[in-house]
Amino acid sequence: MKDVKQYIEANKDRFLEELFSLIRIPSISSESEHKEDMVRCANRWKELLLASGADKAEVMPSEGNPVVYGEKTIDPSKPTVLVYGHYDVMPVAPLDLWKTSPFEPVVKDGHIWARGADDDKGQSFMHAKAFEFMVKTGQLPCNVKFMFEGEEEIGSPSLYGFCEKHKEMLRADIILVSDTSMLGLDTPSICAGLRGLDYWEVEVTGPNSDLHSGIYGGAVANPIIILSKMIASLHDENNHITIPGFYDDVVELSREERDLMAQAPFNLDEYQKALDIKTVHGENGYSTIERTGIRPCLDVCGIWGGYQGEGSKTVLPSKAFAKISTRLVANQDYEKIAKQFQQYFESIAPDCVKVKVTPLHGGAPYASPMDLSAYKAAEKAMTTVLGKRPIPTRSGGSIPIISGFERILGIKSILMGFGLQSDAIHAPNENYPLDNFFKGIETIPYFYEYFTELESK
Amino acid sequence: MKDVKQYIEANKDRFLEELFSLIRIPSISSESEHKEDMVRCANRWKELLLASGADKAEVMPSEGNPVVYGEKTIDPSKPTVLVYGHYDVMPVAPLDLWKTSPFEPVVKDGHIWARGADDDKGQSFMHAKAFEFMVKTGQLPCNVKFMFEGEEEIGSPSLYGFCEKHKEMLRADIILVSDTSMLGLDTPSICAGLRGLDYWEVEVTGPNSDLHSGIYGGAVANPIIILSKMIASLHDENNHITIPGFYDDVVELSREERDLMAQAPFNLDEYQKALDIKTVHGENGYSTIERTGIRPCLDVCGIWGGYQGEGSKTVLPSKAFAKISTRLVANQDYEKIAKQFQQYFESIAPDCVKVKVTPLHGGAPYASPMDLSAYKAAEKAMTTVLGKRPIPTRSGGSIPIISGFERILGIKSILMGFGLQSDAIHAPNENYPLDNFFKGIETIPYFYEYFTELESK
Numbered sequence: 073m074k075d076v077k078q079y080i081e082a083n084k085d086r087f088l089e090e091l092f093s094l095i096r097i098p099s100i101s102s103e104s105e106h107k108e109d110m111v112r113c114a115n116r117w118k119e120l121l122l123a124s125g126a127d128k129a130e131v132m133p134s135e136g137n138p139v140v141y142g143e144k145t146i147d148p149s150k151p152t153v154l155v156y157g158h159y160d161v162m163p164v165a166p167l168d169l170w171k172t173s174p175f176e177p178v179v180k181d182g183h184i185w186a187r188g189a190d191d192d193k194g195q196s197f198m199h200a201k202a203f204e205f206m207v208k209t210g211q212l213p214c215n216v217k218f219m220f221e222g223e224e225e226i227g228s229p230s231l232y233g234f235c236e237k238h239k240e241m242l243r244a245d246i247i248l249v250s251d252t253s254m255l256g257l258d259t260p261s262i263c264a265g266l267r268g269l270d271y272w273e274v275e276v277t278g279p280n281s282d283l284h285s286g287i288y289g290g291a292v293a294n295p296i297i298i299l300s301k302m303i304a305s306l307h308d309e310n311n312h313i314t315i316p317g318f319y320d321d322v323v324e325l326s327r328e329e330r331d332l333m334a335q336a337p338f339n340l341d342e343y344q345k346a347l348d349i350k351t352v353h354g355e356n357g358y359s360t361i362e363r364t365g366i367r368p369c370l371d372v373c374g375i376w377g378g379y380q381g382e383g384s385k386t387v388l389p390s391k392a393f394a395k396i397s398t399r400l401v402a403n404q405d406y407e408k409i410a411k412q413f414q415q416y417f418e419s420i421a422p423d424c425v426k427v428k429v430t431p432l433h434g435g436a437p438y439a440s441p442m443d444l445s446a447y448k449a450a451e452k453a454m455t456t457v458l459g460k461r462p463i464p465t466r467s468g469g470s471i472p473i474i475s476g477f478e479r480i481l482g483i484k485s486i487l488m489g490f491g492l493q494s495d496a497i498h499a500p501n502e503n504y505p506l507d508n509f510f511k512g513i514e515t516i517p518y519f520y521e522y523f524t525e526l527e528s529k
Numbered sequence: 530m531k532d533v534k535q536y537i538e539a540n541k542d543r544f545l546e547e548l549f550s551l552i553r554i555p556s557i558s559s560e561s562e563h564k565e566d567m568v569r570c571a572n573r574w575k576e577l578l579l580a581s582g583a584d585k586a587e588v589m590p591s592e593g594n595p596v597v598y599g600e601k602t603i604d605p606s607k608p609t610v611l612v613y614g615h616y617d618v619m620p621v622a623p624l625d626l627w628k629t630s631p632f633e634p635v636v637k638d639g640h641i642w643a644r645g646a647d648d649d650k651g652q653s654f655m656h657a658k659a660f661e662f663m664v665k666t667g668q669l670p671c672n673v674k675f676m677f678e679g680e681e682e683i684g685s686p687s688l689y690g691f692c693e694k695h696k697e698m699l700r701a702d703i704i705l706v707s708d709t710s711m712l713g714l715d716t717p718s719i720c721a722g723l724r725g726l727d728y729w730e731v732e733v734t735g736p737n738s739d740l741h742s743g744i745y746g747g748a749v750a751n752p753i754i755i756l757s758k759m760i761a762s763l764h765d766e767n768n769h770i771t772i773p774g775f776y777d778d779v780v781e782l783s784r785e786e787r788d789l790m791a792q793a794p795f796n797l798d799e800y801q802k803a804l805d806i807k808t809v810h811g812e813n814g815y816s817t818i819e820r821t822g823i824r825p826c827l828d829v830c831g832i833w834g835g836y837q838g839e840g841s842k843t844v845l846p847s848k849a850f851a852k853i854s855t856r857l858v859a860n861q862d863y864e865k866i867a868k869q870f871q872q873y874f875e876s877i878a879p880d881c882v883k884v885k886v887t888p889l890h891g892g893a894p895y896a897s898p899m900d901l902s903a904y905k906a907a908e909k910a911m912t913t914v915l916g917k918r919p920i921p922t923r924s925g926g927s928i929p930i931i932s933g934f935e936r937i938l939g940i941k942s943i944l945m946g947f948g949l950q951s952d953a954i955h956a957p958n959e960n961y962p963l964d965n966f967f968k969g970i971e972t973i974p975y976f977y978e979y980f981t982e983l984e985s986k
Contacts, residue, residue, distance in 0.1 A: 102838065102841065102842060103839060104839065163836070163842055165838065169739075225842075226841060227841070267743060269743070271843065279805065280804055280806075281956055281958075282626075282956040283955075284954055284955040284956070285828045285854060285955075286726070286856055286925045287710070287924070287925045287950060288804075289821065289826045289827075289854075289856050289925060290820040290821050290826030290856065290925065291809050291810070291811045291817045291820040292804060292806065292809060292810065292811075293809075293810035294829055296760070296832045297760060297763075297829050299757070300760035301760075303757035303758075304754070304758040304761035305761075306754075307754070347736040347737055347738075348736065348737035349735065349736055349749065349750070349882075351881050352748050352750075352881070353748070353879070354747050354748045354749075355747065360748040363748040364743075364745060364746065364748045368747070371845050372751055372753040372754050372757070372835065373836050373842060373844050373845070374753070374835035374836035374842070375757075375832055375833065375835060375837075375849065376832065376834075376837040377831065377832050377833075378830050378831035378852065379622070379831035380831045380833040380852075381559070381560065381622065383559035383560070383889065384683060384684070384728045384730075384852065384889040384890055385559060385619060385620055385830060386726070386728065386854055386926075386927075387830050387831070388828050389830070389831070393837075395835070395836055395841060395842075397746075399743055424806060424807065424809070424810035425806075433841055467743065468743045468744045468746060469743030470743050470843075493744060496738065498740075498742075498843065499738050499739040499741070499844070500738065
């Protein structure tokens with residue numbers, strides 16, 4: 073891959089301006105008022121793919137937000153890489169914690185600051201620019217397809233159907249994804265596994281309207297207290313999840329595998345200091361890396377009910393709500409877990425309240441084998457550009473559609489992410505280091521070169 | 530009291546219009562954007578007192594919202610009744626559950642529908658119109674003072690200081706208050722006791738910012754789960770409050786007293802049906818009336834944290850909050866309980882979070898003895914107008930300033946309320962039956978007559 077560094081250096085300002093044109097569109101998939109922004113963002117991506125050298129690019133309908141598809145075929149006998157990413161982003165609340173406007177990207181201290189700077193506009197755009205370099209310098213070694221969806225942050229509800237419908241169009245030898253993090257440019261890593269996910273909204277109803285807490289307090293069940301008790305009972309004293317059958321399918325890693333994982337650099341003091349916590353907190357018997365990588369967990373992502381304003385209102389509320397999610401690991405079936413949770417949560421509700429459980433989304437866990445030629449190509453590309461062999465890690469996060477691709481299209485994915493854990497994705501002040509953005513663009517062409525070589529053997 | 534019925538009948542439309550002019554002012558004391566409305570409402574009350582026949586009326590400054598004061602002296606040797614009420618109202622959220630606009634009163638199905646229709650604009654205004662009747666028909670038998678404050682719903686923080694400062698001006702033989710409920714016009718009752726109150730906001734902080742629940746979930750304490758566990762642990766399996774020392778000063782009623790209380794008409798099935806609950810829920814060993822009247826309790830009035838919007842956001846939040854209140858009964862010291870709660874709540878927080886407890890307000894419980902001449906006068910007035918001797922009850926609600934009056938001014942209060950439990954005070958669709966409003970106006974003059982007679986003996 074000749075002159076890739078020079079090409080990036082000569083074009084870096086334009087690359088950022090193009091990326092910023094995507095970031096400025098507030099494409100929040102979970103908020104219905106942004107429907108129009110989703111279409112605007114998809115159209116902008118189409119323009120950028122064509123400008124980057126795609127033979128064709130389209131904004132294609134799905135059951136939900138449109139899918140951007142593009143391709144360039146150089147020789148049908150060569151391998152095909154399908155690049156997957158997403159143009160939708162997370163909500164930005166609480167807005168008052170942002171130091172800059174979330175949809176007006178700013179470059180400061182060597183980082184891009186904006187919602188989507190990393191997840192996934194920044195990371196997916198590296199692929200467009202790496203592709204542009206290969207096309208413009210005549211070095212593209214294989215065929216390329218691009219697919220960017222607008223519903224990843226809400227569990228990709230329409231992309232499964234889209235894949236079923238367009239199996240032929242999406243035919244490829246590997247799916248290449250940058251939507252995960254690495255340990256760092258000086259400690260490169262490749263994500264070899266993803267946790268799965270289930271996500272529910274629960275509603276607990278006590279009396280049929282808000283009551284005066286003096287007149288009724290003490291005699292009528294308080295739905296917030298009941299919900300708190302139900303949430304409290306989801307973990308036992310060892311921080312094991314109490315849902316019956318929850319751990320049945322979890323694969324226990326061997327001592328050897330756990331020892332290998334433990335070699336990844338990790339400093340508990342720094343971890344705790346960075347989060348300003350006195351101590352970590354999780355399942356007894358497992359390390360922090362294990363708790364977030366190879367063990368399932370359950371979190372409450374949100375809770376609300378009753379009076380939340382200024383001052384005091386003495387009310388016994390009618391309803392309380394929570395958003396509850398679990399992260400699942402290899403072999404757990406998210407549909408089975410969803411049923412187990414619903415049954416259990418309903419079963420622990422006392423007679424004095426009514427409970428409703430609404431599943432919001434789910435996805436299977438995924439594991440990427442190290443003997444895949446694409447894994448080897450990614451490993452070699454990173455070694456070439458970053459000077460060190462990457463460590464295989466497992467991400468605690470979930471990209472449910474990755475296991476969907478394997479099931480529907482029969483194609484494995486390679487998760488070559490360039491984000492950092494400090495990028496604050498899903499939180500205020502999301503950011504992406506410029507170094508990671510540009511090193512990502514530099515690394516990707518080598519993946520194409522090595523992958524084509526390995527597949528042609 | 531000659532021709533009171535006729536006077537009311539001839540003036541009822543004007544009475545309502547005058548009351549509505551108070552209700553239309555959104556005097557919500559807990560929301561700072563309503564500061565101007567507080568002043569407007571106080572000024573409107575001043576105009577209405579003067580129009581009703583007061584010798585003088587003033588809007589007087591306090592440390593917080595102004596106090597409306599008015600008086601009419603007919604003879605310094607006669608007894609003096611001090612009427613107390615409040616012109617501030619509760620917030621209206623959730624607004625979407627209101628069937629009519631909360632500050633545009635509507636008369637429908639024999640009820641006034643509006644925030645403040647009962648609590649306390651409707652109830653306190655009965656006193657102005659009963660007073661007007663006595664003045665205009667030359668039947669006022671004693672001296673009268675009026676004091677309406679604008680901070681009752683937030684715990685009367687400034688009225689204590691106002692009373693200290695104006696002890697002489699407020700000198701009276703009894704304080705007459707309509708800010709409680711009765712069993713019904715066909716089962717009249719007088720409130721012989723009030724519960725006290727403590728109210729706190731608690732904040733639980735885990736990591737220093739919202740985190741991605743996939744990347745950190747399982748290893749970092751979730752403040753919502755921790756807060757839920759802390760809330761869950763505030764009651765034991767018998768629904769006793771677990772705060773050490775909480776019950777130490779509670780007066781246990783004798784079996785005889787409890788049997789007397791049990792004579793008040795109460796239908797558990799109807800109570801449960803009206804609230805649409807399968808079963809009541811409270812402290813083991815006590816009836817519903819006891820649980821809300823003579824026993825303390827603890828409620829969570831509000832809770833919030835993390836993502837509360839549409840759809841799903843996979844976040845491990847930094848913070849969770851709750852508004853927690855207790856209701857206290859005779860002999861419990863709200864300042865002692867406040868300290869006990871704070872110490873206990875901080876003590877049960879695990880190392881993995883930080884906890885902050887902010888006291889928001891508090892007030893002592895109150896009991897009104899049945900051998901007081903004012904109690905007897907109220908009993909006789911109700912018997913005269915409603916045809917039945919009223920039952921003494923205890924309200925689960927709190928009016929903290931009532932015990933403050935006794936402590937600062939040395940004056941007992943008589944709680945002659947005409948509200949109903951079904952008036953939805955503090956909730957959406959607050960209302961007040963026209964019958965109760967007009968029967969209240971009719972009863973009050975008899976109280977003045979009998980009280981003056983008893984005090985002159």
